[in-house]
Amino acid sequence: MERPHSPYFRYTGPGQLTAKEATLAPKSGGGRALERIRRFLFGRRLASEEEVTERLPKKLALPIFSSDAISSSAYAPDEILIALFAGGAIALQYSVEIALAIAVMLAIVTTSYRQVCRAYPSGGGAYAVAKENLGQIFGLIAAGALMIDYVMTVAVSTTSAVAQAYSVWPVIYDWRIEIGIASIALITIGNLRGLRESGNIFALPTYLFLGLSLLLVGLGVARALTGQLPSPPVPPQVPLPGAEALTLFLLLRAFAGGSVALTGVEAIANGVPAFKPPEARNAANTMTIMAILLGILFVGFMFIADSMGLRPATAGGGPTAIAQLGTAIFGDGSPLFVALQVATALILFLAVNTSFNAFPRLAAILAGDGYMPRQFSFRGDRLAFSYGIVILAAVAGLLIVVFQGDTHLLIPLYSVGVFVCFTLSQVGMVRHWITSREPGRRWRAAVNAIGGLLTFVVLMVVVSVKFEGGAWLVVVLVPLLVALMLFIHRQYATSRRELALRPGQIITRPHREERVVVPINGVSRAVVQAINVGRSISDDVRAVLVSDDPNETAEVRAAWERAIPDVPLVVVESPYRALTGPLVAYLDVLDWAWPPDKDAPITFVVIPEYVPRHWWERMLYNQSTNQLRRALLGRPNTVITNVPYRREEPAMFEAASDDHSRGRPMPPPSPPSTTLPRP
Amino acid sequence: MSEAQSPAFRRAVVALNGGSSDSRIVRLVAGEARQAKAEVVAVHVLEIDWTLPLDADIAGNSDEVQRVLDSAEAIAEAYKVQLQPVLLQARDVGAAIVDEAVERGADLLVVGLTYRKRFGGEFAIGRTIPYILQNAPCAVWVVRDPIS
Numbered sequence: 001m002e003r004p005h006s007p008y009f010r011y012t013g014p015g016q017l018t019a020k021e022a023t024l025a026p027k028s029g030g031g032r033a034l035e036r037i038r039r040f041l042f043g044r045r046l047a048s049e050e051e052v053t054e055r056l057p058k059k060l061a062l063p064i065f066s067s068d069a070i071s072s073s074a075y076a077p078d079e080i081l082i083a084l085f086a087g088g089a090i091a092l093q094y095s096v097e098i099a100l101a102i103a104v105m106l107a108i109v110t111t112s113y114r115q116v117c118r119a120y121p122s123g124g125g126a127y128a129v130a131k132e133n134l135g136q137i138f139g140l141i142a143a144g145a146l147m148i149d150y151v152m153t154v155a156v157s158t159t160s161a162v163a164q165a166y167s168v169w170p171v172i173y174d175w176r177i178e179i180g181i182a183s184i185a186l187i188t189i190g191n192l193r194g195l196r197e198s199g200n201i202f203a204l205p206t207y208l209f210l211g212l213s214l215l216l217v218g219l220g221v222a223r224a225l226t227g228q229l230p231s232p233p234v235p236p237q238v239p240l241p242g243a244e245a246l247t248l249f250l251l252l253r254a255f256a257g258g259s260v261a262l263t264g265v266e267a268i269a270n271g272v273p274a275f276k277p278p279e280a281r282n283a284a285n286t287m288t289i290m291a292i293l294l295g296i297l298f299v300g301f302m303f304i305a306d307s308m309g310l311r312p313a314t315a316g317g318g319p320t321a322i323a324q325l326g327t328a329i330f331g332d333g334s335p336l337f338v339a340l341q342v343a344t345a346l347i348l349f350l351a352v353n354t355s356f357n358a359f360p361r362l363a364a365i366l367a368g369d370g371y372m373p374r375q376f377s378f379r380g381d382r383l384a385f386s387y388g389i390v391i392l393a394a395v396a397g398l399l400i401v402v403f404q405g406d407t408h409l410l411i412p413l414y415s416v417g418v419f420v421c422f423t424l425s426q427v428g429m430v431r432h433w434i435t436s437r438e439p440g441r442r443w444r445a446a447v448n449a450i451g452g453l454l455t456f457v458v459l460m461v462v463v464s465v466k467f468e469g470g471a472w473l474v475v476v477l478v479p480l481l482v483a484l485m486l487f488i489h490r491q492y493a494t495s496r497r498e499l500a501l502r503p504g505q506i507i508t509r510p511h512r513e514e515r516v517v518v519p520i521n522g523v524s525r526a527v528v529q530a531i532n533v534g535r536s537i538s539d540d541v542r543a544v545l546v547s548d549d550p551n552e553t554a555e556v557r558a559a560w561e562r563a564i565p566d567v568p569l570v571v572v573e574s575p576y577r578a579l580t581g582p583l584v585a586y587l588d589v590l591d592w593a594w595p596p597d598k599d600a601p602i603t604f605v606v607i608p609e610y611v612p613r614h615w616w617e618r619m620l621y622n623q624s625t626n627q628l629r630r631a632l633l634g635r636p637n638t639v640i641t642n643v644p645y646r647r648e649e650p651a652m653f654e655a656a657s658d659d660h661s662r663g664r665p666m667p668p669p670s671p672p673s674t675t676l677p678r679p
Numbered sequence: 680m681s682e683a684q685s686p687a688f689r690r691a692v693v694a695l696n697g698g699s700s701d702s703r704i705v706r707l708v709a710g711e712a713r714q715a716k717a718e719v720v721a722v723h724v725l726e727i728d729w730t731l732p733l734d735a736d737i738a739g740n741s742d743e744v745q746r747v748l749d750s751a752e753a754i755a756e757a758y759k760v761q762l763q764p765v766l767l768q769a770r771d772v773g774a775a776i777v778d779e780a781v782e783r784g785a786d787l788l789v790v791g792l793t794y795r796k797r798f799g800g801e802f803a804i805g806r807t808i809p810y811i812l813q814n815a816p817c818a819v820w821v822v823r824d825p826i827s
Contacts (some may be wrong), residue, residue, distance in 0.1 A: 001725075001736075001766040001767065001768055003745065003748070003764065003766055005745065006748075006749075006764065010749035010750075010752060010753060011742050011743075011745040011746040011749045012746065012749065012750075012753075013742075013746065014742055014743065015742065016742075049757075
């Protein structure tokens with residue numbers, strides 16, 4: 001037996017079909033060529049059931065979820081040193097104290113987030129926690145801040161990774177923007193292909209970076225204690241406008257700059273469900289290990305930098321702080337130094353990839369909740385949230401271009417969003433514990449309250465000291481994003497309300513009358529086909545010719561009455577040469593002329609359309625058709641029907657005409673008058 | 680090694696009856712076919728009684744009949760094995776399956792044996808399986824339903 005559905009569909013239940021991949025196969029030659037390119041770039045399409053969900057052991061979860069946080073230690077030291085350098089050598093002596101203050105903050109934030117892991121085993125992103133405990137607006141503020149945070153992670157980590165590379169090979173400095181954009185493009189393609197963050201390969205860069213950095217810290221501290229540290233390689237400097245006085249503001253600015261070390265700490269709390277059971281405990285313990293490692297690296301780097309009197313590279317193209325440390329401890333150009341720089345660049349790219357996983361997922365959740373356009377929740381051919389991935393890449397790429405690939409210029413935009421999330425998450429957790437009945441809720445609430453208070457203070461510090469440097473942009477953007485999300489939500493809610501059926505409503509057959517109007521430009525096969533479609537809809541069919549040429553009108557009328565005598569032709573003369581306006585006005589007049597005691601009829605505007613065979617033919621045909629369609633879209637009681645005429649159809653047309661000429665019965669003549677009714 | 684123990688085959692015909700054993704035997708054969716890089720032909724035969732002409736479109740109008748083969752195809756796809764679905768209308772199921780195995784040059788024919796739980800439980804061996812066992816041109820696997 002023939003199974004005609006078989007190539008395209010599969011029966012999966014009574015009255016239920018499942019589409020096969022063949023339904024998506026392009027039919028034109030150009031489409032097939034594009035498909036081949038798409039397959040080469042992004043791989044074959046994946047079905048929904050091919051999605052893989054994995055549980056990670058701690059030894060894999062640590063590198064995968066911690067890359068964002070640990071990689072911050074690659075650029076945070078530069079921020080402290082650059083801020084302090086403005087105050088001269090005396091100010092630089094405070095670098096270790098500032099690093100210790102940030103480490104204390106890290107400990108407090110980590111302790112607070114351990115609570116989040118336990119309270120939200122299904123994943124406690126700042127959005128989820130704030131929305132559930134503080135309400136919609138705070139949830140959206142957290143979401144807006146998170147989105148900015150993810151975009152900034154991509155931009156900052158990419159520029160920093162490129163900076164690690166030009167610290168080793170200065171010749172690539174002039175190409176930093178192009179390299180950054182190319183890197184983002186590669187990661188974008190990888191993610192559109194459905195690159196997962198859970199592969200073993202992603203653990204390697206983190207462990208490599210950790211191993212080499214711990215070795216560097218160990219050797220550096222040992223040499224510092226024994227007084228064997230070499231003098232630092234002096235990076236190229238730009239002349240400073242004059243040393244600033246050592247003020248509290250300067251120290252706070254350094255603290256605010258270094259606080260980027262805390263970015264990415266929340267990643268583990270967001271990904272609790274990915275851990276092996278017991279999920280919450282494993283996630284909390286992994287977070288502690290991550291914080292200890294980050295603290296050791298960060299304070300260790302700053303201690304060695306302080307001990308050797310390291311100066312930051314304030315001029316473009318200079319080596320990063322970690323590169324200078326590597327040169328001093330491992331030796332310039334040594335394999336260990338090169339390996340350290342490569343590992344640093346790799347872990348930074350891994351942090352970029354973390355954002356490429358998190359941003360689209362957050363956008364999809366927001367889209368699911370109705371706060372973002374629905375397309376953000378659609379999965380692409382490779383099960384990735386393609387829209388989110390592309391938007392993230394585009395915005396981050398734009399930032400790299402605008403800020404000339406300079407990490408230091410991007411940083412002021414970074415920490416604000418992160419600390420907004422920290423604060424909202426912690427305050428949300430305080431509310432959670434207050435309403436919960438779990439044992440130990442009081443001290444847990446106290447831990448989160450301290451965390452929330454401190455992160456709020458840091459947020460205020462970061463905003464005030466970095467406001468002019470670019471933090472103002474985030475302060476403006478977050479409310480704008482919240483307003484935009486609220487607007488989208490209201491739009492969706494309104495349309496849902498308008499489209500909803502009343503509960504228990506049973507739909508009966510319509511009893512409204514139907515009429516058909518076919519706009520024509522002459523007598524052609526396409527027009528005849530449209531008229532025939534119109535006849536299948538209703539007996540009330542009329543053709544309308546809008547024309548500015550009386551001679552042409554007479555010719556068309558004569559041809560019409562000869563070829564299709566049973567369908568009335570209405571000619572609308574248009575002395576101002578417009579097509580759409582007079583036709584729409586004609587439809588309005590038809591509506592006004594309808595008896596007021598009867599339900600308004602449905603007007604089918606059947607538009608004949610010539611289907612071009614080649615892409616370039618599209619410019620030659622259907623321009624006025626498109627204009628008309630746009631004008632009629634949304635008109636009440638009006639249905640627009642396109643009747644495409646393909647050039648391959650003449651044979652069919654001829655056959656139909658032959659049948660017709662051999663005496664097939666014609667449909668009954670249409671009743672309406674051909675004159676315009678009076679309004 | 681006896682014929683039934685040997686997993687190697689080039690082309691297997693799997694007879695599906697629309698029952699609970701179908702998915703089990705398709706999984707079994709698909710698993711083996713993947714290793715052996717063999718072809719699988721899934722045959723579902725609709726028995727047409729003598730009151731209807733043999734070419735009456737019974738199968739074409741039934742979602743359920745199509746679903747039997749489509750489900751098998753989905754299982755095979757999950758195993759990354761190419762499965763060719765064949766829908767037949769015949770007067771006798773056993774003869775149609777054997778004919779198909781001959782026509783396709785199959786070296787393995789797989790049928791499921793249903794276990795009926797009513798009246799203390801028994802295997803519904805019927806007429807089809809004995810016919811296949813006696814007339815098949817190749818090795819035959821009879822895969823029984825679990826008794827529990």
